[in-house]
Amino acid sequence: EDQVTQSPEALRLQEGESSSLNCSYTVSGLRGLFWYRQDPGKGPEFLFTLYSAGEEKEKERLKATLTKKESFLHITAPKPEDSATYLCAVQDRAAGANNLFFGTGTRLTVIP
Amino acid sequence: DAGVTQSPTHLIKTRGQQVTLRCSPKSGHDTVSWYQQALGQGPQFIFQYYEEEERQRGNFPDRFSGHQFPNYSSELNVNALLLGDSALYLCASSFPWGQYNEQFFGPGTRLTVL
Numbered sequence: 001e002d003q004v005t006q007s008p009e010a011l012r013l014q015e016g017e018s019s020s021l022n023c024s025y026t027v028s029g030l031r032g033l034f035w036y037r038q039d040p041g042k043g044p045e046f047l048f049t050l051y052s053a054g055e056e057k058e059k060e061r062l063k064a065t066l067t068k069k070e071s072f073l074h075i076t077a078p079k080p081e082d083s084a085t086y087l088c089a090v091q092d093r094a095a096g097a098n099n100l101f102f103g104t105g106t107r108l109t110v111i112p
Numbered sequence: 113d114a115g116v117t118q119s120p121t122h123l124i125k126t127r128g129q130q131v132t133l134r135c136s137p138k139s140g141h142d143t144v145s146w147y148q149q150a151l152g153q154g155p156q157f158i159f160q161y162y163e164e165e166e167r168q169r170g171n172f173p174d175r176f177s178g179h180q181f182p183n184y185s186s187e188l189n190v191n192a193l194l195l196g197d198s199a200l201y202l203c204a205s206s207f208p209w210g211q212y213n214e215q216f217f218g219p220g221t222r223l224t225v226l
Contacts, residue, residue: 004154031213032213034213034214034215036217041200041220041222042219043116043202043217043218043219043220044155044202044217045217046214046215046216046217049213049214087154087155089155091213098160098168098213099145099157099160099168099170100145100147100155100157100204100215101157102154102155102156103154104152104153104154105154
């Protein structure tokens, strides 16, 4: 059965203090790993898709990396507007599954 | 370019009632997926519609049903509401299977069951 575990559950950073969020996953065959940002009471906003181990993608202060067992979302010099919950999700190749299987998220707070 | 839209924004129902939620996909997308997100949890997959048919279903009871219309918009229906059905219901649209995998979410419908 697919499993996605995100850590830490919550993270408080000072503005400018870089850190990383972790997403460990177990799937029969990875079709894609997705990162989303979600603000309170709103729908998830798409950030990145990673397809194979070794792949990296960047967007502004965010960089996502992928290995065969986990993905990291690195946040460089965060700003208060980066405060949100960051969700990781996987798609499993098994049985033609293209639904997203989500972790419970990491709630990031960036303090000015 | 309009993104995914959902209506209504909020709903309050009582136990045993029925509810219908609506979703219009992002321009160019023809596949719609529905997710349920309880407070403090990640979204859970309910089902996916493509070519007006339910293509895939998550672990949800038959009280949850849906429909997709020829213009690709979709409805989620929940019958015999339970207190535990209170959640944020999210619609996501994408290209069909085999193409780009990204799913884009709407703002959600907050359902409260009293």
